[in-house]
Amino acid sequence: MRTEEIVIKHINSFNPVVSHYNLKHTPNRRFLPPDLTIKYMWQDFCNLQKISYDLYRRIFEKQNIGFKKPSQDECAQCLKHKVHIIRQCDASSCKICCQFENHKKSYTEARQHYENDSNQEVMQDEKVYAVDMQKVLLLPKMSTKESFFVSRLVVFNETFASLHKDGNICVMWHEAIRGRSATDVASAYYNVIKNSDNVTKKFTFWVDNCSAQNKNWTLYSAFATFVNCEWGPEEITLKYFEPGHSFMAADSVHGRISTEMKKHPNIYDFEQLLKINEQFSKKTKCLPINNFDFFLFEDGSKQRKSNNIPLLEKIKRSVSQRMQTLVL
DSSP states (O other): OOHHHHHHHHHHTTOOBOOSTTTTTOTTOEEOOTTOOHHHHHHHHHTTSOOOHHHHHHHHHTTOEESSOOOOOOOHHHHHHHHHTTSOOOTTTOHHHHHHHHHHHHHHHHHHHHHHHHHSOOOTTEEEEEEEEOOOEEEOBOSSGGGGGSOOEEEEEEEEEESSSSOEEEEEEETTTOOOSHHHHHHHHHHHHHTSOTTOOEEEEEEOOOTTTTSSHHHHHHHHHHHTSTTSOSEEEEEEOOTTOOOOHHHHHHHHHHHHHHTOSOBOSHHHHHHHHHHSOTTEEEEEOOGGGOOOOOOGGGGOSOOOOOOGGGOOEEEEETTEEEEO
16 A cells, blocks of 8 residues: 555544535535644654655645634625726726625625614514524544544534524534434424424524525425414514625624533533533523434425526525415
């Protein structure tokens, strides 16, 4: 076996994983825990076979592996305009400048609506949440050398952060139960709505434009089912941020969870993670779900005879009410 093949095998023994975040943009990139380093891996390899650090690093860099979970991309539209304005142009007739102005207007309006929903009082029968899936959590988290060679369990956390005095809800499950498909995410919404008090008749969810999770006909069809069930609410509204400008209350909850996890050098299993998340804040409740809490929701748009279906990228808001669903 060639030296390069041996090194690659050693690198893969640390179990790099794919992160769900920006999966569309980094489908082939894998990630290792941020507390691991190339130098540490090289030193460990030298216990088996002597090799220069530079050679090990060069082989590592070919594997498309990083040590940090990928952060949200900078807004592509804003970045494009930032590069473009270096050149002189007539802003009134420039296509790129006009597109940016429309984009700026859209994200400003969306942010203003979000702030309005956060600040204004709502009726007793209404609840407003900012919803986002946290970057995948990997378990176990341990401080020993041997832990780097243990296969990691991917944990999912769909956070429903209240914009008012209602508590936050972290719907949590792991890959041994289900994944993160559209039906899985729709099931997370189902469990939040179904476990809510009987007083709540209207739900509003602020979400980003991730088509795999928040902007798809499977989710819209599931909402149409919920509002037409006896136990269901009267109305469910989805509101979308402009792409690239989706910072929300759920991100703050994720930040606090990450900070709390850093205080615990060893987190061995899913149950311990749940306890840690429940203890760090009285306002945050963990809702673990199992196989029996998931349902195979279907894409109802495929059953329509009409082809007059709005493009997902054009949708800014969806409203599901009894006997009708509107996408705007």
